Amino acid sequence: MRVPLPALLGGSALLLLLLRWRRRRALWRKVAEAQERQERSLVRMEAAARRFREQHPSVNMVSILSLPLPELSKKLRDGSLPPDHVFYAYVGKALQIATETNCITEFLQESETQLRKAKLMEKQGLLYGVPVSIKDSIDCQGHDSTLGFIKNLNKPAAEDSVVVQVLKRQGAIPFVKTNVPQSLISYDCKNLIFGQTCNPLLYTRTPGGSSGGEGALVGGGGSILGIGTDVGGSLRFPAAFCGICAIKPTGNRLSKRGVMAGVVGQKAVAAAVGPLAKDVESLALCLRALLSEDMFSLDSTVPPLPFNEEVYSSTKPLRVGYYETDFFTMPSPAMRRAVRETKQLLEEAGHTLVPFELTNVDCVVFSYCVRGMFADGGRSFVKKFEGEMEKGGTGLLFWLAKAPHWLKTLLSWIAKPFVPRFSSIVRSMKENTVDEVWSLHHEIEDFCHQFIAQWKKLNLDVMLCPMLGPAFGIGYPAKLSVAVSYTMLYNALDFPAGVVPVTLVTDEDEEELKGYKGYYQDWWDRTLVKAFRGSVGMPVAVQCVALPWQEELCLRFMKEVETLSLKKNSFF
Structure with a gap:
């Protein structure tokens, strides 16, 4: 018996709707599981901090939290301050700031094991016993680097990124991972998995991004040192918005092995890994520790340039x-x-x-940065969002990346006399030939x-x-x-x-x-x-x-x- 065409089409449409509903339901389940893990992390932090306070009621947490990093580090290394006192002081404070701003995505439970080992080992490393927070996109073994994408959930990193390995070799204790905007190509800090992170100074304000969780945590005093990344201001926005300091180094001064990028492979706009802290001396101490033999041996593409103390300490006008x-x-x-x-x-x-x-500067923004980052017309950028339920945070860029070439050309031409910046951004999102990309780099x-x-x-x-x-x-x-x-x-x-x-x-x-x-x-x-x-x-x-x-x-x-x-x- 032949099935009527309308019935066949209707059945196919119903099947597609059913499959789509099942897929979305599966995605929501993954999101719910991730949010439950986040909640369990905060519960573990609360339990750990409470347990320590009960066992050590005389420890003055406020005085520990008030110490600048150089002084704290000195006390840890000379033994006048036990590493567990510092660790649990920051676990407690980080929990408070996370509750207020939603900046932490995960507590790294192995940090407590690392802490116990640190107490037994001979003190070494410039960052011995220092708790450090890590941006979501920087790999920590056994933990997700989601970039705010549902598809990246339940895909734990096989090993630590080089920068995390060096931090550990210098005695630091990475203890939490922090929130980012979906795709990292934003200077706000929101994604569908973990939600919106707020500015610790004023909750109605953004903490900046894409290292926004780091900015909020360090700015609120819940971390004394954070590690983030920057491809357009992603360290500098959170620092400026949250009232702290940060430095974006030259792109290859610190290793980017094991650091996930928002747009993979592009070379026009240099990305960098760098630290955030309350003061400049803390940033300098972090770079002293990272620019070590460990960094150069773990990643031979990083130039072996140790920290130049003479330049930093100079008083020459x-x-x-x-x-x-x-x-x-x-x-x-x-x-x-x-x-x-x-x-x-x-x-x-x-x-x-x-x-x-x-x-x-208009040429830099449009012809170099936008065109360089989206030299394929934005196809690889759009591909990252395939299967995701939300494309928020990237605004106009995502819409333009999806638009066909003929529409971009038409829009650019129509808009040029009236809104020249919009016209330029549309024109910059076109797909380039290999020859055009090489010319751009030149x-x-x-x-x-x-x-x-x-x-x-x-x-x-x-x-x-x-x-x-x-x-x-x-x-x-x-x-x-x-x-x-x-x-x-x-x-x-x-x-x-x-x-x-x-x-x-x-x-x-x-x-x-x-x-x-x-x-x-x-x-x-x-x-x-x-x-x-x-x-x-x-x-x-x-x-x-x-x-x-x-x-x-x-x-x-x-x-x-x-x-x-x-x-x-x-x-x-």
């Missing part, structure tokens, strides 16, 4: 380039004031400040050499730059992908860049914001002013930059900025 704006993203009043006040402090301290003229190399030539013509040591801030409200980063211009420039150039908080938003800054128009006066500029509003009391940072492989000079400059700002202000 610096010749500092500076600019207040990149003429692409208009700085908020607080951003501009942060640069001006820091410039004045540096001049009063005997340093020479030289104006630096920044040009063609253009980026030329741009880098031109930038360095301008730097050397002015005989600069370092550069003082604005850093986007204050922290946006949750959800705004997805609407403001173009606002990464201040940070992404130094990924395209592959220069080391760090952030240091220097001031807080004032009532005067908020009042000045009423006159904010932006350089393009388009939808992005109108949205940006809304994102800046209502931020009185929130921290604002500056960016400190050096030439490639000069992390120690970058840190030395950051330390100078930090010291001068602390002398002037008493809010940190």
Whole structure:
């Protein structure tokens, strides 16, 4: 008997709906299991911290948590502070911050075993006994690196990433993994598995991303040292938004083996692994520990450049380039004031400040960064989302990556007279030939050499730059992908860049914001002013930059900025 065509089509449609429902149900089950694991982790942390407090009621947790990393590390190594006192003080504090901000995805239970071994071993390593938090995307043996994707659940890493191996060899104790935005290509911090992470300073604000869980945990005092990654500002946004310090090294100064990337294989925009901490000296201590023989022997692609103590400890006056704006993203009043006040402090301290003229940032953002990261038209980026239930957090980029070439061309042409930035971003998302990709890489190399030539013509040591801030409200980063211009420039150039908080938003800054128009006066500029509003009391940072492989000079400059700002202000 022949089945009527309408009945056949109806049956097929019903079958497809049933299969789709079953697949989604299976995905939700995986999400629920992951959330239960997260909850169990927090319960284990609570039980461990409570057990220690009951057994050691006289231990002053507050005094331990108040110690800066260099002093804490010294006390651990000389034996005046037992490692279990430090470990459980931070487990307890991390639990509190996780409850408030949802920044921790998993407690690394083997950290307690490592702690017991540390108590028995002869003290060694610069980070002996120091609890360290690790970003989700950095492999820890036996644990998932999800990047916020459901498909990556229940796929534990076979071994530790090189950076985690080196941390352990230096005596550090990785104890938690922290939340990230789905795909990492966002400077908010939300995914369908673990949800939204909040800023510890103001819960309605984003902590930044993609190392947002790290920013929230370190910024809230639940970790004394965190390890994250940066491909467009992913260390610097969380640090600036949460009022702490971070450094993005030159891309290959620290090993990226075992570190998962948001866009795999692209070489146009350099990614980097780096630390976040409350102060610059803590960042320097971390790099001293990581830039060891262990790093170079475990990953021979990393140049064997140990930490240069002489450069970091130098007191020679610096010749500092500076600019207040990149003429692409208009700085908020607080951003501009942060640069001006820091410039004045540096001049009063005997340093020479030289104006630096920044040009063609729109070309860097669109032609180099967006086009370089999505050189295949965004196909590999879209592929990462296959089978996922949510594509949030990436906003316009995901939609454009999915759009066919003819639609991108048409949209770019129609939009050019009215919204030129939108037109440029659409045009930059087209699929490139191999020849075009090679030409692009050559253009980026030329741009880098031109930038360095301008730097050397002015005989600069370092550069003082604005850093986007204050922290946006949750959800705004997805609407403001173009606002990464201040940070992404130094990924395209592959220069080391760090952030240091220097001031807080004032009532005067908020009042000045009423006159904010932006350089393009388009939808992005109108949205940006809304994102800046209502931020009185929130921290604002500056960016400190050096030439490639000069992390120690970058840190030395950051330390100078930090010291001068602390002398002037008493809010940190």
